[in-house]
Amino acid sequence: MAADDTVLRVEHLTMRFGGLVAINDLSFEVERGTITALIGPNGAGKTTVFNCITGFYKPTEGRIALHRGDATVWHALDALTDSGKRGIVRPDGALFLLERMPDHLVAQQARVARTFQNIRLFPGMTVLENLLVAQHNALMVASGYTLLGVLGFPSYAAAERAALDKARGWLDRFGLLARADDPAGDLPYGAQRRLEVVRAMCTEPVLLCLDEPAAGLNPRESAELNDLLLGIRDDHSLSILLIEHDMSVVMGISDSVVVLDYGVKIADGTPETVRNDQKVIAAYLGVADEDVAKVEAAVGL
Amino acid sequence: MEYFVQQLINGITLGSIYGLIAIGYTMVFGIIGMVNFAHGDVFMVSAFIALIAYLIVTAWLGIASVALDLIAVLIVAMAFTSLVNWVIERVAYRPLRGSFRLAPLISAIGMSIFLSNFVQVSQGPRNKSIPPMVQGEFVLSKTHDFPVTLSYKQLIIWGITALLLLAFWYLVAKTSLGRAQRACEQDRKMAALLGVDVDRTISMTFVIAAALAAVAGTMYLMYYGVVTFSDGFVPGVKAFTAAVLGGIGSLPGAVVGGILIGLIETFWSAYFSIDYKDVAAFSVLAITLIFLPQGLFGRPDVEKV
Structure with missing residues (x-):
């Protein structure tokens, strides 16, 4: 069962476009009142994850559950999945299966807001x-x-x-x-x-998904944005899911980081642990030729 | 001079009718990027609904007050025409949304043919006429042998058009629905993500467009006293010309374009040849498309890279 404070739970999410596997068996959770960064090299599938969460794409496989209000609603998750309904709304809380909802209902009922890479x-x-x-x-x-x-x-x-x-x-x-x-x-x-x-x-929103909010900002503007996001998180106990390439933003404000590479999660944890993870370093910086096979085996390619 | 003023009065009256129809074209184009070719026929259908309503109100219910008659006919025509257009959108356009660009256009042409044929079969192919609804006129000047007159019905058309445009402007500029419409016009996907029900907003756009067309249809019936099944096409295409001239997608453009087309047509008939008045109006369409494709009030297309 998910922890009490989990807002979003992505389980075994897989998205295929024809023969291309954009996301492969991805699972992660977002806690209430935290900022979770989704990072990875270009083409890692970050925006695809967003598109699945916000109802743009229908995932090939997997479950995306979002919850608000009282945590006991989580107990109804499996029953909800079997019932074939989109979600349940109780006076004290609500639970939704986002992969079953069209985009405007994800916004309207599940209250997921998002921004895009381009304005x-x-x-x-x-x-x-x-x-x-x-x-x-x-x-x-x-x-x-x-x-x-x-x-x-x-x-x-x-x-x-x-x-x-x-x-x-x-x-x-x-x-x-x-x-x-x-x-x-x-x-x-x-x-x-x-x-x-x-x-x-x-x-x-219950969950705010920001796709590269700092893209094109100068260092001062992006520092301002950091303060604003931290302020929103603290004042509204809002959960934020963030795609970002600017590492000063990622390391500065995230409470947890999920790293994707070729649609596979290669690391998950606090910014500190992720920063020192060998696979992450390899994915971002590359490795010496003699180590390629070793890293590929570790990543599962 | 008197002749000129008289033509001006006539032209503005005709232009008001075109303007009301043109708003329907421009609104629908703005929100879903489709030229609704059935809109002219919706206008024609509304004139028939007004005709039937007028006969019921006067002959069956026997209401003698002209003002009451007119208000009742307007309300009935607006309500039923809105319903018709709502159904058309539901049946003929919504299932094709997301299809290739030509699909809804072809569907609209089909709808146009369907409507005019349906009316031809159900109401008969002949001109239907009503006794004059409103009679009487103001004589503005009588200095020479040519009197300049402003008839009551022209005045009513001006007044109702102005009133409706005001209400319509308020709806689009100030209300929540109007904001949603403008948002959908600019970025439908984003509007959906902010919780706007795009389908309902588009439906409401068709309903409003039809209501304005119904006002135009009622005015048309009152002004000319006759209507026939084929009356949708030419006024419809002229209103479309008006929308293009004003800049398609621009609401004030549609009104100004409508009045301009009305004036051009009237002056052409008055000073040149009445036989060629449609040629004059449609030449404007060609000239606009060649030399001013974005229209008078349209935004020029900025190429995005």
């Missing part, structure tokens, strides 16, 4: 509107699916005010408040990166 803001909408779209569901319910909203119903007005306050609060914290009414596409690159994280946070 995918809505460039033509203002910064504030970007954040309101992220709160779309709450607003739609409050607006009675818009008819009441159009008629200016008080409950909707209150909900919209609350959404705006929340958005402004986040912008203030991330130093973007001054640009709230500018089109998102006009922001400088670093600010757009931060805005993506803010927008993901506005969906009130």
